[in-house]
Amino acid sequence: MKRYILVFLIISLISCTKDRKEDFILQDLIPENSELIVITPDLQAFIDNLSSNDLLSKSKFPLKTRLTKELDFLRLLNFKNQTGLAFSNLWSQDVNYTLITQRDSSLIPFDSIKNKSVETIKEGDVEFKSVNIENSKFFLYEKGNSVFITNSKQRILDYDAEEKLLKSPDFKKAFEAADRNKTSVFLQHSKIPDDLSSFFKDLKFPGFQKLANWSSFDLDLEKSNIKINGISLGNTGENFLGIFSNSDPRQSEVGKVCPDDFISYYSLGFSSFEKLYANIKAKDSLNTDYPAVLNHAIEIASVNLKDGSAVVINVHEIEAAKEALAGLGEEIESFRGSSIIEVNEEIEFSNIFKNVMEIENAQFYTIQDNFVIFSSSVEILKKFVTSFQNSDTLANKQYFTDLMSSLSSESSMLFVINSKEFSRAKNENSEDLKFNKNSLAAFQVINEDNFAHLHGIISNSEKAAASNGAEQISSFKIEAPVSSNPYFFRNHRTDQLDIAVQDQNNDLYLISNKGNIFWKKNMDSPITSPICQVDLFKNGNLQLAFSTGYNMEVLDRNGNKVEGYPIRFNQPLTQPLAVFDYDNNRNYRFVLTQNKKVYMVGPKGKAIKGFDFEQAGSDVIKAPKHIRLGNKDYILIAEESGKLNILSRQGKIRVPVKDKIEFSENEWYGYQNSFVSTNPQKDLIKISQNGNVSTNDLGLAENNRIVAYKNDLVYLNENELSINSKIVNLDFGLYTDPQLFTFRNRSLIAITDTQTQKVYVFNDKAELLEGFPVYGTSQVDIANADLDSKLELIVRGEENEILMYEF
Incomplete structure (x- = not known):
């Protein structure tokens, strides 16, 4: 009998202990007007993670300032149990917060806090404390196994009366779905203030307050990243996500055409535009026709750039899309091989996507790959064409592919933000937000039947900034x-490089690297050689040297002819000008060719005495070439007869080549202490400095x-x-x-x-x-x-x- 009594006492004790533990049920103690709720198993660790995140720790913004001021005292408290922080009026100057945790006598270590005061307050039957520690003031209320810390006296009175508590079934579902081992954040969409909603309106998304009833996500804080993963609940037909009913998400591909200096884009992915639009019409009672090209769409995005915006339509069959576009307008311009079309009637995207996507109507479009890009601005379309052709789009940037690897492969909705440019565009304390270059943020929604998956990341890595x-x-x-071809030419005044180029009118231009034209000078004929940079007077003032049909020209940087030039010939020059500077000491040798004749002149335009090679045995078929191997100089002159003359500086044979060479169109080069080129038989020819000729079949x-x-x-x-x-x-x-x-x-x-x-x-x-x-x-x-x-x-x-x- 004693055994049974002992067993009964043990069971009773366990039962009582269990009752006391269950007395603290955090999800039942949340204020009903909460806009944002943070629930964490370890509040102190969460605060430490916030402090170690580079972006949050280094940036300054109003909300952070207000919360730091209100909650700075938390670092002094001892949190041993699950804790909730509920906020209301979060985006106002008077933030209301309530901290809820399990009762613990060591929560506030009064003995170790120097600057403190505690006052007991009684209002009616409610007794609580007003606490002031380290210049932070709050109210402390304990009831049963729960403790409440808040800056609202009314909140304590409501708790005592068990009034104005959150009773939402969707919140309870979200709470049950959250990972208890991670910090979770909960948003009540209907309570979200306009300040936060306006952030999404800047992303061209007007429906954030009606996205769902509740959203919850687990928060992972890393040194350079902030990641979220969670769900939205209560996605009925009245909520925004109802438009994705009976439609599957798709992989977003807008990054393939989005310029990398964008501000933001907002994308919708779907399996059928017809079904999507039927849901939009049913929700918003729309009666607007849409262009047939949208029937071929699997993704639509609004892309914001610094100078305007565009609508990007990703189609699954571009040829079918082109047929649907036929007859809508006429080409007004061809830009870099891409047609820019002006439509006959402006496409009213703003009505088609009313309350779904805030976008401008479009008057022009162009096509790149599988994308039809609409805009009200021709210059914006040219920006897309330029970026696509330059591979200067997001999809070609490693920092973007790294970001997207953190998300699911398919989306119903996707927001991508260029954090630095977006903050600048909003002009809201952008200098206080420490975003690195190429810092991106992305938020993804994947719709299911009655809920949606949420994934997000803010990436602020230094690796991306170094791209x-x-x-x-x-x-x-x-x-x-x-x-x-354009050539760089050093500007000795600025120590930067200008650009020299000739047009089809034979006008030679010198242009700054900012695009300013210094001068334009007409030449007698097209330039036949590279435009070489020389310093004839060895004073740092540079000149341009080149050959035309009958002349060798030298111009100073003001476009004036240098004394002694041009050197004029009665018969045309048959090879381009070659310029030799054997020892890089500006003792230039200018080499000109007329059929068999080879002329070498010095800086003053006079023939060089001591250069003995004046005439080849047959026509010279390539411009003479100077090659240095080791510390030896060689001049190579190829003749039509197959003879290759390898000469010294004085024009004497330095390397005798006995073999006849079949020359190809390729030049001769110095490579691994030998001379190399190719022959018409597609072999690589190699001539040693002793004149030995070898060939190597490269299968050319x-x-x-x-x-x-x-x-x-x-x-x-x-x-x-x-x-x-x-x-x-x-x-x-x-x-x-x-x-x-x-x-x-x-x-x-x-x-x-x-x-x-x-x-x-x-x-x-x-x-x-x-x-x-x-x-x-x-x-x-x-x-x-x-x-x-x-x-x-x-x-x-x-x-x-x-x-x-x-x-």
């Missing part, structure tokens, strides 16, 4: 179509092109680009000769596909540089054109346009 992809920094036009095609320097060998074989034996498979196209640029220990290889108008730049490991290809229609020049550490690239764009990129 150095190619970026177009300027574009300027001359009066007639460009006829030559007939139209192969090579370039080499020291230890770099590059050749283009149809669509295969070989860089130091590493093969890059390019798309089939019409390519310029590859170009090799060296900067200290760095080699870059550039090549342009004139068919698709893409410029590629690779390093010597055959790796495509970030941000390439970019748009361009000619060979390029690469140099450090300004005072920063980045390189610049210039290239012809449209027929009378010069483009400059930075990378």
Whole structure:
């Protein structure tokens, strides 16, 4: 019998203990007017994580200032149990907060707090305390196994009367779905103030207050990221998410065309626009027709840029979409090969997506890949075309792909924000928000039958800020179509680089790297050589040297002829001007060719005495070439007869080559202490400094092109680009000769596909540089054109346009 009594006492004790634990039920103690609720298993750890997040710890904004002032005392308290923080009037100056946790005698360590005062207050039958510690004042109320800390006296009276408590079934569901081991945040959408709702209106989304009844998400705070994952509940037909009924989410692809310097975009993904629009009409009683192209859409996005906005329609079959667009308008302009169409009647997107997406009506559109892009501005459409052709879109940026990898692959709704630019556009304390360059934020909604998944991330990593992809920094036009490749020319006054280029009227321009035309000078004929930079007087003042049909010209940087020039010939020059500077000491040798004749002149335009090679045995078929191998100088002159003259500085044979060479269109280069080129049989020819000739069958095609320097060998074989034996498979196209640029220990290889108008730049490991290809229609020049550490690239764009990129 005693055993039974003992068992009964143990069971009773356990039961009583369980009752006391269940006396604290946090979800039943939330004020009904709460706008935002934070529930955490470890409040102190949560506060520490907030402090260690770079963005939150370094930034200043009004809400943070107010909450820090109100809740600074929390760092002094001992939290051992699950804790809830409920806020109302959150975006006003008078924030109301209530902290709810389980009763614990050690919660407030009064003995260890120096500056404190405690006053007991009694109102009716309600007794509570007014506490002042470290200049923070709050009210403390204990009831049963619960303790409440609040800055609202009325809140305590309501608690005592068990009034105005949250009874929402959807909140209870959200609470049950939350991970108890993580900090969770709950939003009651109908209570969200206009201040927060206006944030989403700036994203062109007007329906945040009606998105759902409740949203909850787990919060993960990392050093450079803030991540959320959760759900929205109560998604009835009255709520916004009802428009996605009977529609599946889709993968967002807007990043493929969205310029990387965007402000924000808001995207809807769906399996059927017809079903989506039927839900929109039913919800908002709309009676607006929509263009047939939308029947082919799987995604629609509103994209905000600094100078305007666009509507991007992602279609699953572009040819069908083009048929649906046929007859809607006429082409008003072709920009970089893309048609810009003006529609006959403005498309009223604002009515089609009323209360769904705040967007402007559109008058123009263009097509890029699988996207139809509408805008009220032609310049905005040109921005999209430029960014797409330059690979300067979000999808080509590693920081964007890293961000999207944190989200689900498919979305019903997706918001992406360029954090720094968005804060600037709102002009709200942007200088106090410490966003790094390329900091992005994304928020994703994936609709289900009666709830939705939520995923979000704010990324503020320093790695993204350090991204150095190619970026177009300027574009300027001359009066007639460009006829030559553009060349950099150093401005000795600014120590920056200007640009020299000729147009089809034979006008030569010198243009600043900001696009200002210094001068324009008409030449007698097209320039036939590269435009070379020389310092004839060895005083740092530079000149431009080049050849035309009958002349060798030297102009100073003001466009004036230098004394002694031009050198005029009665018969045309048959090869481009070659400029030699053997020891880089500005003792220039200018080499000109007329059929068999070779002329070498000095800085003053006079013939050089002591150069004995005046005439070849047959016509010279390439411009003479200076090559230095080790500490020896060689001059190479190729003859139509197959003879290759390898000369000394004095014009005497330095390397006797007995074999007859079949020359290809390729030049000769110095490579690994030998001379290399190719023959028409598609072999690589190698001539040693002793004159030994060897060939290597590389399996080259007939139209192969090579370039080499020291230890770099590059050749283009149809669509295969070989860089130091590493093969890059390019798309089939019409390519310029590859170009090799060296900067200290760095080699870059550039090549342009004139068919698709893409410029590629690779390093010597055959790796495509970030941000390439970019748009361009000619060979390029690469140099450090300004005072920063980045390189610049210039290239012809449209027929009378010069483009400059930075990378």
